[in-house]
Amino acid sequence: MDQEKEILKKSKRRIQKLKLLSKFFGQTELINIIIKTEIIQSYFETKSELGLDFNKLELFHLQYTDSLLVLLDKIKKQKEANILTIYKEIDANKDYIDSFVDRENGGRNFNIDRKYQNGYVSEFLENIYSNLTDVRKPIDYKKIRELSNNYAVEYYRTTAKMEFLISLPNIKCYEFENVDVERKLLGKLNSNHFKIRFLCGYNINNQIFELFKITDIDEDFIWNLQINEFYMIPEDISVLLDKSPNTSSKKSFVTELNTKNKELEERAKILKTTLPDQVISILEKYKENLENQEIINQLLSIDEELNILNSMLTLNLNNKLQ
Numbered sequence: 001m002d003q004e005k006e007i008l009k010k011s012k013r014r015i016q017k018l019k020l021l022s023k024f025f026g027q028t029e030l031i032n033i034i035i036k037t038e039i040i041q042s043y044f045e046t047k048s049e050l051g052l053d054f055n056k057l058e059l060f061h062l063q064y065t066d067s068l069l070v071l072l073d074k075i076k077k078q079k080e081a082n083i084l085t086i087y088k089e090i091d092a093n094k095d096y097i098d099s100f101v102d103r104e105n106g107g108r109n110f111n112i113d114r115k116y117q118n119g120y121v122s123e124f125l126e127n128i129y130s131n132l133t134d135v136r137k138p139i140d141y142k143k144i145r146e147l148s149n150n151y152a153v154e155y156y157r158t159t160a161k162m163e164f165l166i167s168l169p170n171i172k173c174y175e176f177e178n179v180d181v182e183r184k185l186l187g188k189l190n191s192n193h194f195k196i197r198f199l200c201g202y203n204i205n206n207q208i209f210e211l212f213k214i215t216d217i218d219e220d221f222i223w224n225l226q227i228n229e230f231y232m233i234p235e236d237i238s239v240l241l242d243k244s245p246n247t248s249s250k251k252s253f254v255t256e257l258n259t260k261n262k263e264l265e266e267r268a269k270i271l272k273t274t275l276p277d278q279v280i281s282i283l284e285k286y287k288e289n290l291e292n293q294e295i296i297n298q299l300l301s302i303d304e305e306l307n308i309l310n311s312m313l314t315l316n317l318n319n320k321l322q
Contacts, residue, residue, distance in 0.1 A: 003054070004054040004316050007039075007054045007055070007057055007058045008044060008045065008054070008190070009046075010048055010056070010058070010061070011015055011041050011044070011057055011058075014037075014061055014065045014066070014069065015034060015037055015038060015041065015065075017069055018030070018033070018034050018037065018068070018069065018072075019034055021037070021069070021072045021073070021076060022034060022273065024076055025072070025076075025272070025273055025275065025277065026272075026273045027273070027280075027283065028285060029280070029283040029286075029287055030072075030283065032287050033068070033283065033287050033290060034285055034288035036166070036287065036291065037064075037065060037290065040057070041057065044057045048292060064286070064289075064290075068286060071279070071282075075279065077273065079271060079272055081269060082271055083268045086264050086267060086268045086271070087264075087268065089264060090264050090265065092180045093257040093260060094261065096254075096257060097254050097257055097258065098163060100250055100251070100254050108150055110150075110151050110154075110155050110246070110248065111118070113146075113147055113150065113151070113246075114147065114198050114245075114246075115198075116147075117144070117147045117198040117210075118196060118197050118198050120143050120144045120146075120147075120194060121144050121198070121210075121212065121223070122195065123140075123194075124139060124141075124143075124195050125141065125146050125181065125186070125189055125194055125196075125230065126189075126194040127139045128174075128176050128179060128181055128186075129186055129190055131176055131191070132174055132176055132186075135159075137247065139177070145225065147198075147201070147210075148201060148208050148210065148225060151201070151246075152201060152203045152208050153203065154248050154249055154250055155201065155246040155248055155249070156200075156202055156203035156208065156248065156259075157200060157202050157203065157211065157242060157245060157246060158202075158203050158204065159242070160202050160241060160242065161240075162202055162204050162205070162207070164233075164237050164241055165202060165204065165209045165222060165224070165241075166224065166233075167182075167222075167224065167229060167231040171184075171231055172184075173231070174186055178228055179228050179229075179230075180227070180228065180229040180230070180231075181229075181230045181231075182221075182229075182230060182231040182232055184232055185221050185231060185232045188196050188214055188217065188219065188232075189214060190198075192214050192215065192216045192217060195214070195215040195216060196212045196214055196215060197212065197213045197215055198210065198211075198212055199211040199212060199213055199220070199243045199245075200242075200243055200244065200246045201246055204247060207224075207225075207226050208225040208226065209222055209223065209224055209225065209234075210222070210223045210225070211241065211243060214296075218233075219232065219235070220232070220233045220238045220243075221233060266284065315318035
């Protein structure tokens with residue numbers, strides 16, 4: 001009796017493990033197999049009525065359930081190793097993203113500093129104008145270069161035709177302390193009270209340019225930082241330039257990493273539930289075998305009992321004849 005209880009207990013443990021594996025893989029075929037296995041076990045739970053041999057239940061599990069458990073357990077370990085590799089990559093990407101966000105939150109901010117550039121360059125050009133008209137004003141050459149010094153590598157646009165950015169030949173300029181300002185530009189700036197707006201920066205072959213707009217008349221000019229020259233840009237050329245706000249190349253990379261992490265997470269989900277065609281075929285055959293009435297007949301067979309009884313009767317008959 002104790003042996004029968006132990007066999008039944010082991011049977012239930014096997015079915016429970018199948019259920020856990022089924023949750024991991026999410027395969028319909030596995031659910032069907034579990035249902036059929038539970039039905040087979042149920043025959044033995046009513047043993048008092050059917051008088052079944054519990055050794056047949058143990059033999060069934062040895063032949064079928066244990067082999068399936070070994071196969072599924074091995075596949076699960078392989079998948080877990082592959083999924084772990086995927087999540088390590090996801091974690092590494094998240095670490096980079098977090099470090100970028102921390103730096104953005106705790107340090108400089110391009111979108112704020114670019115707005116200050118409006119005032120710095122406006123004041124710079126206005127003071128140039130004042131000095132040219134014999135009103136001496138201090139000029140801060142360092143402050144107007146802080147934006148490019150801090151952000152040109154990461155933020156300034158790297159795609160633009162150089163010929164669109166350089167000054168036209170033979171433009172007439174005012175010169176003050178190695179700064180050249182186109183005469184036409186300086187006149188327009190003075191007429192519009194030096195109201196300007198920084199549009200974007202360019203970093204073309206390590207040559208830095210900044211593009212500005214004269215606010216009230218909607219005309220553009222460029223500051224060429226290499227030669228320290230300010231000049232108007234013709235409208236037919238201005239329309240060919242990408243003047244959209246600069247964005248961080250690293251921020252673009254962060255966006256790519258976020259997209260990649262979503263793809264990796266989806267890949268991990270698919271990897272977890274997808275089984276090779278060969279395994280799917282085996283599960284289908286396994287289910288078909290369990291659905292075959294022959295297995296039930298073998299478990300419920302009385303042939304063994306008939307053979308034993310027949311042998312006993314034959315033995316008794318032989319003893320009487322002797």
